[in-house]
Amino acid sequence: MTPVTHPMSVTSTSLVSASAGLRRRIWPAVAGCLTAMVALLLAVPSHAADTAAVPTAAVPTATAVPSMDLAPDGVLQNGLLHNGLLVGALLFALGLVGILTRRNMIVMFLSAELMLQGVSVSLVSWSRYHGDWGGQMLVIFVLTVAACEAAVALVFVLQAFSRTGRLDANAWQSLRESVLPRTIDQALPPLDGGVTHWPTLTPAGVEPAHDEEALLEREHV
Amino acid sequence: MIPSLETIAALVKIGLLVGGLMTAAAYLVLVERWMAAWVQDRKGPNRVGIPLTKIRLFGLGQPLADGLKIILKEDYTPSHVDRVLYNAAPLVILAASLAIFAAIPFGSVLPPLGIDGLPDPIPFLVAPGFSVGILWVFALSSIAVYGVLLGGWASNNKYGFLGGLRSSAQLVAYEIPLGLGLLGVVLAAGSLELDVVMTQQANTGIWYAFAQPLGFIVFLVAAFAEAARLPFDLPEAEQELVGGYHTEYSGIKLLLFLVAEFLHMVTAAFLIVILFLGGWHLWGVTGSGDEIGWGTALIRFGVFSGKVLAVILFFMLVRWSWPRFRFDQLMNLAWKVMLPLGIANLVIVAIVEEFRPQMTEAMGASAAGWVALLLPWAVFLLGWITAGVLTPSGTDNRPIRADILEDDGLFAAEHALLTGNGQVTTENELSNTANADSSSGSDA
Amino acid sequence: MKPTDPSVRWIEERPLGLTERLYLPLVVQGLTTTARHLVSKKVTVSFPEERPTIGNPLIYRGVHRLNRDDDGRVKCVACFLCATACPAHCIDIVATESPWPDREKYPESFQIDELRCIFCGMCEEACPVDAVELTSLLDLTGKSREEMIFDKEKLLSVYDMTKDAEPMKSKSLGGTL
Amino acid sequence: MLPSVFATQLMAEAGSVAGRPGLLMAVAVTTAAASLWLLLPKGLEHKLTRPAGFILGAVALAAFALAGRRLGSIGEEAVFALVALVAVVSATATIVTRSPVYAAIWFAMTLAGVSGVLLILGAQFLGVATIVVYAGAILVMFLFVLMLAQPSGLASYDRVSSEPMLSAIAGAVLVGLLTISIGRLSAPVPADDVEAAATAESDAPADSVTAVVPDPLFENHVARLGGELFGRHLIAVEAAGVLLFVALVGAIAVVTRGEAAALAEGRPTR
Known part of the structure; x- marks a missing residue:
């Protein structure tokens, strides 16, 4: 990619700094959540202890319930379900992070779609596990809703873009509640790479006057 | 680890298919150049034969020379492009257009070979039993849009970019009539598997082109547009507009783009033959069951290939018969003519399929069959005349x-x-x- | 001229008829035209093996020749009219005193640069004695630029080569000489 | 602060995470949070930030992979791991990459991975339909808008993100809680549940489309799906159709009103 030399990026580049007040209120809660969760995870006992307690005698043979993939030891073989749910959870969480933190409205919508994908994977995993179609049905409707959402959302994004000339969600922070602090942008350092130098051809005839800066800064041929 | 016989069979099929397709594409380019020359009262390429000899073979060496020439050209990458996507775009489009053929049958079945571990009979299909074959074709043809769009964008050139937007808008718009034309066939055949569609036509003896004329026309037009063939070749439009999304490409990457476009045409021909022209079926020649001998298998393969070739020749003949559509006419045709016609076809097919049992009960099988055949034709004529009368911009080129x-x-x-x-x-x-x-x- | 200029005459086109709106007749028409040309006789020829037929060699403008008179002498009188008329300035003549009594000058050297020549035939028109003519020879090739500058000998040899097939235009066309 | 009763109950029910000690998941979650924070655009970056983020991300991925269950065969595991890796890695790339066009391309890769996961899970139709609907239609529209709005270069708001650390931790906490609840799956199924499923299976009429399907992988997948869709869920289908129509009308209405407003305000329209 050629570096940015768009005037917008020089004058109004920004470094996000949420206000100190907001951060002071949120930090303890977040830190507490993370610590509590890690503690929870560490406190979880290992799997081996549980499976030992399974009463094998009470379980019918595997052939009776082919949909449930019963293993001989009587534990439901839910590996596919487990892994599918794990993938779904990861996708959902990644989508959540994206929609919380990115400022480009299109990328935010991509993140929302990512969350929908996570949900779809989870639903289909359960559908496979239970051997019925309910989950897959729901995914079809998720697809429908996603299509509707994308259509309407894109229209709004386009409208917003045509008003501000940017895809920045923070361009609309005046819509926030008045008690919430504003995000103040600071200047960003320029990207590495410097200015691209374009080859200059030998002139034929009388050379017209050029705008040298425009020649150096153009990004298209 | 020794792969199973089925895996080997699949690999052999893939090899045959990819090799055959690439060779066919090269020779179809030669055929296209011949057709172009003949239509313009020229003789066409007839010089290149066996190298270092005087043997010319009617110019059959031409594809080799063309390929060598374009491969050996300098693979020039302009300095202003986005390198990753610039290099990826041709690969994406070619991979997508080759992978489509996983779900497209290229014949009927081989007679049983009697080898343990192999299914009998062996179908001419890389992925038999893939229950969403048509959707697969559809999905991959929509992936091809990415190659076009990214190639145009990554070129970082306004002409390439405009060309990319232009052609992806066309491809996206014509996917809808394509799908509508296809849905009629799916509804009538009751399956998303392409070989089942062929078998259905062979069993009834009525090709869907006759049973659903409107769907056939809609699908044909949409297939022309999806393959970016004249009269809808706005993606390239060499004469009027700058090249299009591959303006900045040269050498082997350009070759990949061109081969992919050619493969789109071949795919379109395969689909037209399979969905509407009966596949390997020809009345009184090929039979209809799966229990066949070598002779019938060969005849079926020949009939299928002949039909595909005929459709491709039709594509090439059309190229020199009609002028290019303007872009607004193109979009008008997609949204105002082909979309309503496709919906009309879908509705009439649904009605016929829904009430066929009742009709059979009421008036007997043959009469019901005639009604089921004639009703779509009536709708076809009616819809066609309505479209012609109501949408002048679709046919009227005069400036307003x-x-x-x-x-x-x-x-x-x-x-x-x-x-x-x-x-x-x-x-x-x-x-x-x-x-x-x-x-x-x-x-x- | 602007489209609003009063002298622009806007002409109403004939509105399309029903058959034209239905497009199918036009489709068939287009396809039949193409198909007819597909099988019709081709106008190109496989050149070195097949020679193209030239309609009238007398008016074909191919390679030049320098004609000889009945005695075998070069007909040119070095009047420079052809060099003056030549729009491409490809004719170069060096005149000297003629050894023969019937004319004052004759060309000591006479060169035509066939690579610069545009084969317009003006030299032929300008020549008062019909010495320069354009033959119907069309395969004019060479391996170097120098080779393509035809001197007097070469031009005369072209005459020798073509005089039987193409008699001098002056006589056949009822010329003066 | 979690109520202690609920916490102890969760701990008791959690059993195990993926048959491994919970330490693994704790490591996975914390490294994932750290790597996301390092990778997210922050405007000012040290040159070692991204490599460190990649390394931590690889550690997190490995930990998550170790937490996964064994499947039937090694081949199945390899294929699942591959498509899951594609999905998760490209999802991460979607949210951390600076260029929005690249984000869209990475999202397309995610779709490919997800569609692979769906295929493995036996949802052939959905796997392919995801590609058709998302990649073929929705994402192309996104790309159109992106390319038209920002044909080249990197905007300032793409180079920074709001509160990367807070949101990375929030995501990690979410994953942690979800994996704890997924861990409950390893608990054995009570015997009467299994018996109930077995009787439901044998009682179901053979020709009914709504019967319990033995294996969604095979046996007229699409036909059964369609039967279910237009049988049990017919009203939902109708509602979805209405929803699509309303969205279509709404989108066009907003566009045209926006154009009218732009004209009135003297702004350029497109």
Whole structure:
């Protein structure tokens, strides 16, 4: 990619700094959540202890319930379900992070779609596990809703873009509640790479006057 | 680890298919050049034969020479491109257009070979039993849009970018009539598997082109547009517009783009034959069951290939018969003509399929069959005439002067000054104005 | 000229008829035209093996020749009219005194640069004695630029080569000489 | 602060995470949070930030992979791991990459991975339909808008993100809680549940489309799906159709009103 030399990026580049007040209120809660969760995870006992307690005698043979993939030891073989749910959870969480933190409205919508994908994977995993179609049905409707959402959302994004000339969600922070602090942008350092130098051809005839800066800064041929 | 026989069979099929397709694409380019020459009263390429000899073989060595030439050309990458996507775009489009053939059968079945571990009979299909074959074709043809769009964007060139947007808009728009034309067949055949669609036509003996004429036309037009063939080759449009999304490409990457476009045409021909022209079926020649001997298998393969070749020749003949559509006409055709016609076809097919049992019960099998055949034809004629009468911009190429007047404010003002009002003037009014009679032409 | 110019005459096109709106007749028409050309006789020829037929060699403008008179002498009188008329300035003549009594000058050297020549035939028109003519020879090739500058000998040899097939235009066309 | 009763109950029910000690998941979650924070655009970056983020991300991925269950065969595991890796890695790339066009391309890769996961899970139709609907239609529209709005270069708001650390931790906490609840799956199924499923299976009429399907992988997948869709869920289908129509009308209405407003305000329209 050629570096940015768009005037917008020089004058109004920004470094996000949420206000100190907001951060002071949120930090303890977040830190507490993370610590509590890690503690929870560490406190979880290992799997081996549980499976030992399974009463094998009470379980019918595997052939009776082919949909449930019963293993001989009587534990439901839910590996596919487990892994599918794990993938779904990861996708959902990644989508959540994206929609919380990115400022480009299109990328935010991509993140929302990512969350929908996570949900779809989870639903289909359960559908496979239970051997019925309910989950897959729901995914079809998720697809429908996603299509509707994308259509309407894109229209709004386009409208917003045509008003501000940017895809920045923070361009609309005046819509926030008045008690919430504003995000103040600071200047960003320029990207590495410097200015691209374009080859200059030998002139034929009388050379017209050029705008040298425009020649150096153009990004298209 | 020794792979199973089925895996080996699948690999052999893939090898045959990819090798055959690439060779066929090369030779179809030669055929296309011949057709172009003959239609223009020329002789066409007929020189290149066996190298270092005087043997010419009617120019059959030409594809080799063409390929060598374009491969050996300098693979020039402009400095302003986005390198990753610039290199990825041709690969994406070629991979997508080759992977489509996983779900497309290229014949009927081989007679049983009697080898343990192999299914009997062996179908001419890389992924047999893939229950969503048609959707697969659809999905991969929509992936091809990415190659076009990214190639145009990554070129970082305004002409390439505009070309990319232009052609992806076309591809996305024509996916809808394509799907509608296809849905009629899916509804009638009751399956998303392409070989089942062929078997259905062979069993009834009625090709879907005859049972659903409207669907056939809609699918045919959409297939032309999806394959970016003339009269819809706006993606390239060498004569009127700058090359398009592959303006900045050269050498082997350009070759990949061109081969992919050619494969799109081949895919379209396969789909047309499979969905609407009966696949390997020909009345009285090929039979209909799966229990066949070597002779019938060969005949079926021949019939199938012959049909595909005929459709491809039709594609090439059409190229030299009609002028290119303008972009607004292209979009008009997709949204205002083909979409309603496709929906009409879908509705009539649904009605026929829904009430066929009742009709059979009421008036007997043969009469019901005739009704089921004639009803779509009636809808076809009706829909066609309606479309022709109601959508003049689809067929009428004349410039609309009132629009010009509205668009250009200065022009309109001047014109109003000259003629006394803003209306389009006829010859008489103009001559009156020239006579300096300021009161003439004032009828509103 | 602006489209609003009063002298522009706007002409109403004939509105499309029903058959034209239905497009199918036009489709068939287009396909039949193409198909007819597909099988019709081709106008190109496989050149070195097949020679193209030239309609009238007398008016074909191919390679030049310098004609000889009945005695075998070069007909040119070095009047420079052809060099003056030549729009491409490809004719170069060096005149000297003629050894023969019937004319004052004759060309000591006479060169035509066939690579610069545009084969317009003006030299042929300008020549008062019909010495320069354009033959119907069309395969004019060479391996170097120098080779393509035809001197007097070469031009005369072209005459020798073509005089039987193409008699001098002056006589056949009822010329003066 | 979690109520202690609920916490102890969760701990008791959690059993195990993926048959491994919970330490693994704790490591996975914390490294994932750290790597996301390092990778997210922050405007000012040290040159070692991204490599460190990649390394931590690889550690997190490995930990998550170790937490996964064994499947039937090694081949199945390899294929699942591959498509899951594609999905998760490209999802991460979607949210951390600076260029929005690249984000869209990475999202397309995610779709490919997800569609692979769906295929493995036996949802052939959905796997392919995801590609058709998302990649073929929705994402192309996104790309159109992106390319038209920002044909080249990197905007300032793409180079920074709001509160990367907070949101990375929030995501990690979410994943942690979800995996704890997924861990409950390893608990054995009570015997009467299994018996109930077995009787439901044998009682179901053979020709009914709504019967319990033995294996969604095979046996007229699409036909059964369609039967279910237009049988049990017919009203939902109708509602979805209405929803699509309303969205279509709404989108066009907003566009045209926006154009009218732009004209009135003298702004350029497209």
